[in-house]
Amino acid sequence: MGAGLMHVKPARQDKKLKDSLHEMVYSCSNMRVRTLLAALAMSALFAAHAVNIRVLVSSGPGVSVRVPINAAVTGLPAAGVPPVSYAEWQVGLQGSNLSLNGQDSGSPNLYLPPTPGSVVGIGGGEYRGGVLLRALAGKVEAINIVDLEDYLRGVVPAEMPSSWPAEALKAQAVIARTYAVSRLSPGAAYDLCASEQCQVYGGIARETPSANEAVAQTRGSVISFAGKAARAVFSSDSGGYTASAGEVWGTDYPYLVAQPDPLSRSPKSEWTLSIPLARVAEVAQRYNVRVGALQAVAITRLSASGRPLEVTFQGSHGLARIAGAEAGGFVRALGAHSTRVTFTGTDPLQVSGAGFGHGVGLSQWGASGLASRQWNYAQILGFYYPGVGLSQLQEARVLPNGGSVIAFSRTQTLVNLRESLPALAWSGASTE
Numbered sequence: 026m027g028a029g030l031m032h033v034k035p036a037r038q039d040k041k042l043k044d045s046l047h048e049m050v051y052s053c054s055n056m057r058v059r060t061l062l063a064a065l066a067m068s069a070l071f072a073a074h075a076v077n078i079r080v081l082v083s084s085g086p087g088v089s090v091r092v093p094i095n096a097a098v099t100g101l102p103a104a105g106v107p108p109v110s111y112a113e114w115q116v117g118l119q120g121s122n123l124s125l126n127g128q129d130s131g132s133p134n135l136y137l138p139p140t141p142g143s144v145v146g147i148g149g150g151e152y153r154g155g156v157l158l159r160a161l162a163g164k165v166e167a168i169n170i171v172d173l174e175d176y177l178r179g180v181v182p183a184e185m186p187s188s189w190p191a192e193a194l195k196a197q198a199v200i201a202r203t204y205a206v207s208r209l210s211p212g213a214a215y216d217l218c219a220s221e222q223c224q225v226y227g228g229i230a231r232e233t234p235s236a237n238e239a240v241a242q243t244r245g246s247v248i249s250f251a252g253k254a255a256r257a258v259f260s261s262d263s264g265g266y267t268a269s270a271g272e273v274w275g276t277d278y279p280y281l282v283a284q285p286d287p288l289s290r291s292p293k294s295e296w297t298l299s300i301p302l303a304r305v306a307e308v309a310q311r312y313n314v315r316v317g318a319l320q321a322v323a324i325t326r327l328s329a330s331g332r333p334l335e336v337t338f339q340g341s342h343g344l345a346r347i348a349g350a351e352a353g354g355f356v357r358a359l360g361a362h363s364t365r366v367t368f369t370g371t372d373p374l375q376v377s378g379a380g381f382g383h384g385v386g387l388s389q390w391g392a393s394g395l396a397s398r399q400w401n402y403a404q405i406l407g408f409y410y411p412g413v414g415l416s417q418l419q420e421a422r423v424l425p426n427g428g429s430v431i432a433f434s435r436t437q438t439l440v441n442l443r444e445s446l447p448a449l450a451w452s453g454a455s456t457e
Contacts, residue, residue: 076173076418077139078205079157079215080226082147083167087117090156090167091146092137111146116158116165123160133160139170144229152179152228159214168215169228174240176226177201182236183225185389190396193389194239196405199415200387203247203257206418206431247433248406249416250280254431257410259387262291264365264380266330267409273332273364273383275350280410281385283330288394293381296362302372308358309338312347316340321371324352330384332364386410400442407439414438 091111119129137145139155147156147167154171177198181187185197201224208216208223219226248255256270256278263286270281306319318341325346326335333352338345347355353364356376363380380388387409395405403415416433 076206076209077154077170078173078176078209078217080169080171080176081166081215081218082150082152082169082226082228084164086164087115088148088158088165088167089146090114090116090158091151092156093143093145113146116167118160118163118165121160123158123165134158136170139172145169147228150228150230161214166214169219173202173205174244176205177240178232178237179226179228179230180205180224181239182233183227183231185236185393187233187235189393191235191239191242192396192400192402192405193392194236195243195402196387196392196396197259197389198236198239198243199246199248199402199406200257200259202243202245202418203249203254206247207254207257209431243402245418247416247418248410248413248439249433249436250278250410250413252433255280255410255413256386258383258385259389259409260363260380260382260384261388262294262363262381262390263289263384263388264294264331264363264378265289266365266379266384267386267388268328268330268332268364268384270385272328272330272334273350273353273385280412282411283328284411286388286391288398289380289388289391290394291381291390293362294379294390296378298360298376298378299373300359300376302374305359305374308355311358312351312355314338314345314347315342316345317342322368322374324366324368330365331379332384333366403437403439404442407441410439411441412439 091113093111114125115127116135117124117127122133123130123135125135135156135158137155137157139153143155144151144153145156146152147169152169152171153175154169157166157168157170159166159168180201181194181198184201185194187194204224205217210216217223217226248257258270258281265286267282267284267286267289269277269283271277272283302319305322309319309322316338319338320341321339323337323339324333324335325337326333326348328334333356335346335348336352336355338347356364356366359374359376361376361378363378363382363384365380365384366376366378369375369377387406392405392409395408396402400408406413406415414436416436419432419434
């Protein structure tokens, strides 16, 4: 086997067990361990609907961890007693090792594997499953090892209000599941983060009955394209017109297209920013715009969705342009809520926009609007990802060589019902 990872598994709960646990914690450098970190990162076959996801919950100089006390050294008999009390550790660093309550653990890693119904405390939150603690680059990483469906119970209500229509919540559940499965990363320390940089995951504290029901009703369902998990991106509000992946990120996907989205309306659907020209010039310099003293800036070419494909800068030394995905990046760097914008004025520059977020794929406010018109979640997904299939996840596993396998048991082709939507007026940014 090897050394480096302290592996804890369920066993009998009593005072001797507590003593054994603490002895194990403080002398684990002398133990022969059974599980290697690499084995966790490249785990074996997961059963259908039982995919484990690794989520980075905390990364910093230290973290408090609360774990079931009926965990002890490998070799003690398992009595099947459910955990009723917990051990609390303040996890820090001593050299390259983890420290537990100020004492060197003798190991850079600690792994408490998930068991049915298990809950761990990490920082101020509680999470289903198990936890992997790692000392890495001067920080303590706490990684929640959690069943995919349990993970989604903490994601869906963190990404979409639980009071929204059930079919919108189901659509969000399918998208969140697809995104998670597509991010299985056997060569990395974890698959996902818990923030909006990935998708927001709040653990048990964020769970709600309606979101749990949406997860349960769509269990195992993902969207797919050409036999693979689709790129399941989403944003808050498209501003009345979804964006293509190509115009936002420079890479096209057949199912991430620009199209009218008339029911995507939110309290932030229309907004205006006033930006001093000096600030505009500062941001432009990050994009290698060199025109001397900046005098004016204008959007000189728009995409079909009303998002900038070219921005032109006029200065004391002439003109410069940025184009493609960089044009949208410049708009976002100005602090705009979306890139579906128009520019007016000079100093300050007036940025008038529609929507909130990148606008590619599902619009959460649009999904709510469609659900309120009695569209079901499959129809909602067919609208926002035209050409994808709704598939049942049969298998998801990572391979020893660092690859991954995702297989589906059946796939239903979804239809885009865009033509059935009424031609609703929209007062957001013009596409002219």
